[in-house]
Amino acid sequence: MLIHRSKRALILAVALLTITLTLSGCGKSSDSGTIVEGKVNVITSFYPIYEFAKAIGGEEANVINLLPTGVEPHDWTPRSQDILNASKAQLFLYNGAGLEGWVPNFLKGLGGDKEVQTVEVSQGIDLIEADGDDGHGHGEESESNSGHEGEEADHHVDPHTWVSPKSAIVMAENIKNNYIEVDPAHEATYEARYQELIGQLQALDAKFTEQLSALPNKEIVVSHQAFGYLCRDYGLTQHAIMGLSPEAEPRAQDLVALSKMVKEEGIRYIFFEELVSDKLAKTLASEAGVETLVLNPVEGLTKNQAQAGDNYFTLMEKNLQNLIQALQ
Template identity: 75%
Template sequence: MASYMKIRMGWKFGVLLLAALLLLSGCGSSNSESKIVEGKVNVVTSFYPIYEFATEIGGEDANVLNLMPVGVEPHDWTPRSQEILNTSKAQLFFYNGAGLEGWIDSFLKGLGSDSKVKTVEVSQGIALIDSEEEDGHHHGEEGHDHGHNHGHDHGHIDPHTWVSPKSAMIMAENIKNSYIEVDPAHREQYEARYEQLNTRLQELDAKFTEELSKTNRKDIVVSHQSFGYLCRDYGLSQHSIMGLTPEAEPKAQDLVNLSKLVKERGIQYIFFEELVSDKLVNTLASEAGVKTLVLNPVEGLTKQQEQAGENYFTLMEKNLQNLVLALQ
């Protein structure tokens, strides 16, 4: 059985690799200059959730381009010169900030002094979480430049703001205000579409609040520390196998401690993410005798999810279902 699973996992990985290669060969043309549309507000977004909110609020008044290709882990990606050129011709550039986009400093420098693009850090106004007290072991990357824009030191800041509907509401408002600033003529339209989006986010928030307040358990074990904002806003505690970035490797002692925690608290499920290898999750799960479930940090859609019409809301609903299942 184990070897069958191995073969199956290997085959799955091969398919994923092939898909990734096809995607890479295909995305050279997808970001070409022709995408800049005259007569609309041209918006470039750094990754999926911002793209979705910007598209919803922008409606027919905006032409929104997402920098990151489908199915890519945002921590692993860096823009190329074509994308920098495109962005320099746009009216708005939305990025998350809080240290998510490690490439942001050089990207903004690359836009050139004659570019009129308005750059907006959409996490502005969210109370950021310093991840250091969460678990201090994965910060061996002091030397890296984590995008110290605006004079903040984002070295140990948890960048996964959007995973909580409460943060998403602030992001949506920042996006709406930026649209109005660059295109005041369509203020009413932006306000109306923003109100629709905000209502949906409020409903999602209310659902998370209600359903998670009723669970007996409050501890979740996750592969990466991507759920700090979600846990803070809905009264849960996350225990992560790895740190903030997918490259962070756990120490043997961390796995032993987690295994102990799982047994002591009677945890039934360990969560893993779709865009990241789940080898370690499976190891820990089989050691601790528990099952695995997906908890999606909604950093991007896979090709299949895109074709199935999935979006921020459908993925967050699934997250809530899986959380309720794990915490009952």
Template identity: 70%
Template sequence: MLFKGIKGLALPLMLLALLLAGCGPKSSGTIVEDKVNVVTTFYPIYEFAQEIGGEDVNAINLLPVGVEPHDWTPRSQDIVNTSKAQLFLYNGAGLEGWVPNFLKGLDSGSKVQAVEVSKGIDYIMTNEEEDHDHGAEHAEEHGEEASGDSLHTDPHTWVSPKSALLMAENIKNSLVQVDPAHKDGYEERYSKVADRLKALGSKFETELAKVPNKEIVVSHQAFAYLCRDYGLTQHAIMGLSPDAEPRGQDLVKLAELVKKEGIRYIFFEELVSDKLAKTLAAEAGVSTMVLNPVEGLTEQDQKNNENYFTLMEKNLQNLILALK
């Protein structure tokens, strides 16, 4: 019986050891006793949880400033904080491949509710071959089968204001569920966030309907939801993960496309290297410009008090300029 007990413990201990190995900068925030503690996996969810939660909520964002979420893994303190929290909000759709093991590593007495905030969005699937098998992670998380050539779920839902609206509603509903006493406050603050997201979406729709060109070349495949909802087509240098390296022939084809379509800008993002975007731009004889997938804030963004709405407004202005 003793050996059987040890064997049963082996998997949880291995999972915990893997999680404790997570390195890099620490997340910010600590548990506050008299509030609803909400742990979020990356910036947009954190912002919406803060806005909707207001003074009733203590939000802790796991992803540190200046860090890109695709390859980040949590630390031991993140397990401790999440075990004591009331809500754990994650994007899902395969973005955070570490979530299933993380949840298994929480304290056995934890009452935290885990909520996949992208649930209900009409996911975009891609059959792209890439190193970081987001689709397989998502399939495993949802008990689906995944094969080497299976479709992958594109996790970048929040980059479209239309999808972000549904995510904000899911966040509001989860807050109401764990803290019904403050339902009116959550509903009222959600309503303000929803109005801002609807206005932002309307602006994207109106302004992008006017531009003559609809093709964009981006550093990684993060803008499919934005493109679907507002009539654009993306061509990505890298895959769903920004470190999925392209082949030389892919870059040559993209350079040909840029010349053929008269594309004037290659978009890059600030949390990952702009080297490939600049290489392609030089090859095609065009300029580069930022298109931000709003996966996290840079230190400069934080100093400038940037947020989801200000960064998305800048995205829209850059898209208008590039697509004229």
């Protein structure tokens, strides 16, 4: 009887989440900023790339992020002003690997005579094929001028490269190289800022490696299948609520099986993220008798995080501390 009640509760939770995601899927407009003459104008597709581009570009660059604060990147589409700004910029930096399903049409909107250099910053990373699409268009085919040609929806490439500091190091180098390509006169300053950023990323990488390797437990349960690169690079295994089935939305039987696994493996925390609904994570945690913690995929800042001065590094440090708490 208890099992049947649990299943009914999980089925209801799946239905409610589907309605919530449908209602919240409408994209919001971005506050895109303006093009500045005399600087390298850079358009970035979402937050982590924006932060790295700002750090490397410094005073020589005017970096405009397309996504506004508090918006989850999978639920967003560009507006006409974004295309206009990009057509006047020198660099358009996007993650690729299927994250931004709107990019092919965006690039077509720039016109054939565009001067902007488009860069897929995940190029060179050993990409992971996910178990299934997560319902956010992650299976979209990469742009033909990228280094990941032919990766169509059936492959379900995991686009969340930046969540691992090891991958972020590759992304930062791609950004630096393209700054130098469009503005070779300032190569030395771009290189110096890049070395500073790389030093921070390498220190973060070393900290994750040292502290996670010492923990006795290695399995985490997350709300969104966004931590594949983090897990691969630091010896962890993720079990995701979202993305467990090809239908994108989790099925009740998947959640029941996951709840059973949580109990059997002695997992003490279910991780959720702040830019998407936490309802299923909390439902699963309640049913399994465990607690919840934040594990941030760093896809963007909430308004409170922006006001508090958070950035990629502070959020990743918080992730590390929460992983240590959960895996001790």
